[in-house]
Amino acid sequence: MISRSMIPFTRRWVVKIGSALLTRDGAGLERSMLAPWVEQISARRVAGNEVVLVSSGAVAEGMARMGWQARPKALHALQAAAAIGQMGLVRAYEDCFQARGLHTAQVLLTHDDLADRARYLNARSTIRTLLKLGVIPVINENDTVATDELRFGDNDTLAALVANLIQADLLILLTDQDGLFDRDPRAHADACLIPETRVDDPQLDQVAGGSVTGLGTGGMVTKVRAARLAARSGTPTVIAPGRGEDVLGRIGEGERVGTLLVPFQGPQAARKQWLAGHLQVRGRVTLDAGAVSALREKGTSLLAVGVKKVQGTFNRGEVVACVDESGCEVARGLINYDVQEVERVKGQPSSRFEAILGYLDEQELIHRDNLVLL
Numbered sequence: 621m622i623s624r625s626m627i628p629f630t631r632r633w634v635v636k637i638g639s640a641l642l643t644r645d646g647a648g649l650e651r652s653m654l655a656p657w658v659e660q661i662s663a664r665r666v667a668g669n670e671v672v673l674v675s676s677g678a679v680a681e682g683m684a685r686m687g688w689q690a691r692p693k694a695l696h697a698l699q700a701a702a703a704i705g706q707m708g709l710v711r712a713y714e715d716c717f718q719a720r721g722l723h724t725a726q727v728l729l730t731h732d733d734l735a736d737r738a739r740y741l742n743a744r745s746t747i748r749t750l751l752k753l754g755v756i757p758v759i760n761e762n763d764t765v766a767t768d769e770l771r772f773g774d775n776d777t778l779a780a781l782v783a784n785l786i787q788a789d790l791l792i793l794l795t796d797q798d799g800l801f802d803r804d805p806r807a808h809a810d811a812c813l814i815p816e817t818r819v820d821d822p823q824l825d826q827v828a829g830g831s832v833t834g835l836g837t838g839g840m841v842t843k844v845r846a847a848r849l850a851a852r853s854g855t856p857t858v859i860a861p862g863r864g865e866d867v868l869g870r871i872g873e874g875e876r877v878g879t880l881l882v883p884f885q886g887p888q889a890a891r892k893q894w895l896a897g898h899l900q901v902r903g904r905v906t907l908d909a910g911a912v913s914a915l916r917e918k919g920t921s922l923l924a925v926g927v928k929k930v931q932g933t934f935n936r937g938e939v940v941a942c943v944d945e946s947g948c949e950v951a952r953g954l955i956n957y958d959v960q961e962v963e964r965v966k967g968q969p970s971s972r973f974e975a976i977l978g979y980l981d982e983q984e985l986i987h988r989d990n991l992v993l994l
């Protein structure tokens with residue numbers, strides 16, 4: 621089980637910054653507030669971390685641009701505010717990161733995108749590619765099409781889903797408090813900080829209250845829920861004070877900053893449960909002996925070259941069983957190509973995909989992150 625001392629060895633982080641932090645009393649985005657996080661994220665990259673940023677603030681910035689004092693109640697007005705403000709949000713991040721020599725990329729997602737398996741794989745490949753290119757993905761909800769999420773304002777959940785998507789080693793939810801307290805510190809001056817607990821601690825249901833800032837909307841309820849979601853991929857969560865001095869650097873050094881919410885199982889077990897529990901097997905591929913031992917002994921991805929036979933009717937993103945030549949199931953996972961494509965590339969090296977299919981989506985038929993050995 622993860623502890624603070626293991627955090628310095630984590631690599632892939634999802635960092636979420638809430639509206640409450642990015643604006644000062646509803647006055648729109650403040651670049652001076654954003655700059656410290658950009659500096660800290662840039663420093664984490666130098667320290668070897670891959671960082672994905674999930675940032676709220678579009679509605680707050682849109683409201684400020686339109687001169688609105690209160691968060692609109694009507695959904696279409698909220699959506700309009702988000703669309704207006706998103707321009708300012710990405711511009712501010714782009715300027716700040718560019719000044720440190722880093723490229724940024726805008727990624728707008730909805731929860732539905734991550735529930736659909738093909739779109740899930742597409743989003744995953746894009747974000748992984750951006751990370752490989754050394755670019756900082758700046759993610760927000762696609763508020764023009766997402767409605768419930770915007771009404772309840774929930775980028776905490778989005779950040780957790782992104783952590784699941786890219787199998788992050790750590791989710792950091794930066795907020796305007798020092799972490800999670802045993803009671804809302806705005807209402808109770810004697811509230812005590814919870815330094816660390818397991819995500820399934822029932823106490824968390826009692827302590828997590830809503831937001832009162834009028835800018836952020838989720839409060840701690842959505843942060844605790846997000847930590848529980850992140851735990852599905854074995855990802856621990858730190859709820860941390862966004863205004864603290866070099867907060868990301870200190871978390872990265874294993875310092876006891878904020879609240880650490882620890883998952884109840886490791887990434888492997890969590891992944892296995894997710895694949896076993898939620899998805900139906902749509903087909904199977906028979907592997908030669910070399911592919912079986914590569915999967916079992918070296919933990920590699922499944923390549924087409926080791927596939928001898930294909931059965932079933934599956935699409936990209938569906939679950940396929942990998943069996944050995946005697947029909948015994950070795951592994952199962954999310955496949956990157958549909959059945960007709962696999963039929964055409966089986967037994968072939970990935971370097972031939974483009975010649976055979978006319979395109980190359982991924983080198984692997986099943987990436988090892990999406991594969992569970994049985």
Ligand SMILES: Nc1ncnc2c1ncn2[C@@H]1O[C@H](COP(=O)(O)OP(=O)(O)O)[C@@H](O)[C@H]1O
Pocket residue numbers: 637638639640641676794795796797799800801802803804805806827828829830831832833835836837838839840
């Ligand atoms: N147990 C708690 N511990 C800390 N903060 C709490 C708690 N319960 C409710 N809150 C409230 O949650 C707020 C942070 O949530 P929110 O305003 O949605 O921020 P963000 O924009 O960062 O998501 C805090 O300002 C605090 O008033």
Ligand SMILES: N[C@@H](CCC(=O)OP(=O)(O)O)C(=O)O
Pocket residue numbers: 637638639640675676677678679680702760761763770772773774775776835836837838839
């Ligand atoms: N996606 C929207 C709303 C998200 C939201 O309110 O989240 P948060 O401030 O993190 O509770 C925005 O960018 O303003």
